[in-house]
Amino acid sequence: MPTINEDQGIMTKRLKDFQGRMLLVGCGNMAGAMLDRWLASGLGADRVAIVDPLAAPREGVVQFASLAEWCAAGGGADWIMLGMKPQQLGEVAGDLADVVTGDTHLLSILAGVSLADLAARFPAAKAQVRILPNLAARIGAGVSAVASSGEADMAAVTALLDPLGTIVALADDSTMDLVTAFTGSGPAFVFRLIESYAAAGERLGLSAEDALKLATATFGGATALLADSGEKPGTLIAQVASKGGTTQAGLDVLDSDGQLAALLTNVLRAARDRGRELAEIARGEG
Template identity: 85%
Template sequence: MTKVLRDFSGRLLLVGCGNMAGAMLDRWIAAGLDPARVAVVDPFASPRDGMTQYVSLAEWQAAGGSADWVMLGMKPQQLGEVAADLAPLATGDVHLLSILAGVSLSDLAERFPDARAQVRILPNLAARIGAGVSAVASLGDTDTSAVSALLDPLGQIVTLADDSTMDLVTAFTGSGPAFVLRLIESYAAAGERLGLSAEDALTLATATFGGSTALLADSGEKPGVLIAQVASKGGTTQAGLDVLDSDGQLTALLTNVLRAARDRGRELADLARGNG
């Protein structure tokens, strides 16, 4: 069932509206957010009907702009430049939201000390269709019910006690769709290499991955339980699993993938702090 945006009011300013922030915005509008309550400061963002777009914060402020909720959606390394102009405006009851990779709550608190709360959100691209997952951690006097209302239409919400694991979560769920899509792409390529047409291979791969994750979510079982229901001793599935499980190579590969993404997030944080 499609979730609608409930119990959320106020004016929303998006500073930067690239792929991820744009996916969130499109989902919010589809869920009932009035575009007239949204302003975007990003000269390159795709325009949305009924929403005002500005080239700079100065232009937004000159037009009499004000906001109760401000979300940072630009590149992390632009934080210093943006914060200098935005910090005097992010005061009082303003919630400062951030989806910036690697930028910690303590970084946000230092840059925006007079905001009512600093909220770090890690969504992923499936938020565009309401099937994403958002990890959340916050500081200050956070209106948690309003934050939950805002994020609920995007998909599942996981509230973290702090943001100490957020760099890993950024790699795990934020970057995760790209890794899963690459696996699907590679699975289809393997099928094509062994004789399927490219079209059939991609269709079958997409349906197989989608059905498997839906089955896992619906069953409430651990993956191993369902694997045992597919694989029989000495059968075709087990022959393939023996290759996947050989010497723990698959887990080792994915560990290296996540480590590289996590460490890059930390490097981006250093750039945002001006240490790069």
């Protein structure tokens, strides 16, 4: 059953259907957000281990400075998630060579590293599962795109990702570099838009505090309304804007010469292309 998270006032889905033992190789901002959500959703801390000397400690979760240290401690895991930098894949793959077996689900949130790359590095794995989450997973409001190869237990994968928010299953990972830019990097782009919107309000006379509060509430309310209504954005725009009114005056600037659409296309293209460059580096080609 879902429970209320009192600190955040949102529903938390329980991890009742996931029974694996997990190792996180790398536990930075994104992997850490996922882990914190899993722990809050009922994943036993004694069923998780972290290999990351810099990760923030979690109560009850055993943490190691290196894979060698984890192995020396007799570590075992049937689910291993790669959450380090993509450039470290070659080094990590060597260290994990004897650990990944035919019973291992290998999960990866590494930007640019394809299922084919994972299969080449970890051919013994039962399955390779590529996940593209975003930071809103921290509060269960994220989106996770997922694609897999091998004999993946997708019921268990779904149970694992469900507490993080919306799951989008992809037929393959051919569009994952774009999804990485679109939803993985997307929160940062939205935060920048809110920051810039607030800065514009401040330049025109609002206090910095009021501008940020109003901008945050405006963006939050608009996206919540869009999600709840089931309407297209254009339909809701028409409900706000009237001919010759204030809203239309602002929209005329936003829509001028298609500059906004062109700007956002360039933003996504740059992020997508960087993902491809990281993939080349991870394969030792860059």
